[in-house]
């Protein structure tokens with residue numbers, strides 16, 4: 001029985017009325033479970049955070065940006081590069097999110113990681129749990145993640161890009177001890193490791209291209225931000241969202257902002273990602289575009305740019321009939337990175353809006369909330385706002 005582990009405690013869920021107005025995405029069938037389902041209450045979102053999987057306002061998609069000017073030689077000499085930099089800057093400022101095409105990542109690489117991911121999540125639970133991530137090693141398989149203290153309807157597999165990765169041993173500010181983290185791989189699926197390593201290499205190339213464009217769009221030198229990534233803590237996540245009997249009550253990933261520098265996301269053709277539109281706070285469904293990657297700026301770009309660009313809240317809906325796969329690459333700097341508004345971007349008229357903070361400690365503190373329901377709000381960059 002497919003839903004056995006999601007349904008260990010019973011609860012009555014409210015009847016949900018379906019409004020057929022203005023569909024801009026495929027309508028989901030209403031599961032027989034959704035009128036009176038039996039779902040573990042840990043998954044149920046508070047009323048104000050519930051998605052509306054069957055109703056949505058018609059909305060423009062996030063900007064779609066063609067990166068082909070980057071492949072002209074020499075790119076620096078072309079007008080089209082200037083236009084591209086302006087497009088990136090506008091997208092970062094107005095949306096915090098955009099999609100890219102002609103990005104240079106071979107489609108074979110994406111097919112390979114998608115196929116290996118599907119094989120991995122199809123393994124029996126006891127196989128996947130042999131490589132469970134935990135509070136000591138956050139890399140591996142996990143199926144009880146919480147976002148904003150509500151359980152996500154998903155299974156994940158995390159791996160680090162630079163293996164081993166060095167991070168602080170604890171979130172305690174005065175504890176200077178470091179620890180070394182290593183990836184865990186499934187014993188009988190060597191292709192997962194191969195696919196993740198190939199994907200990581202391609203994502204890194206794309207991430208540096210985007211970082212250069214973002215730096216230029218802020219009026220900085222193209223390589224101004226590259227130095228932060230020498231001992232990077234970037235990671236790949238495989239998100240698997242099983243079909244959910246009550247997609248109107250749960251989320252695959254609850255609303256959140258990404259704490260790092262940039263995220264590059266591959267989503268399959270099912271769709272589910274929603275982005276909070278800056279202008280009016282509406283949740284906008286990101287329609288899947290074949291072979292595109294979705295990019296969002298994270299909290300660190302918000303701080304570096306002294307809020308010229310903002311990290312935007314997003315979430316993932318689940319589907320009553322279809323499973324969904326998404327693969328984010330989180331581009332993160334070395335643990336010892338001190339994050340503060342860049343000196344070139346502040347002045348008397350635009351004084352720093354954030355106190356500096358240590359990325360490794362921030363990340364270690366944030367991660368604690370992934371493993372258990374905490375009584376306090378998880379750490380956010382707003383806590384460093386001056």
Ligand SMILES: O=C(O)CCC(=O)C(=O)O
Pocket residue numbers: 237239253265267272273274314315316325326328
């Ligand atoms: O699945 C998605 O579309 C979004 C995933 C996400 O935001 C995350 O894993 O942090």
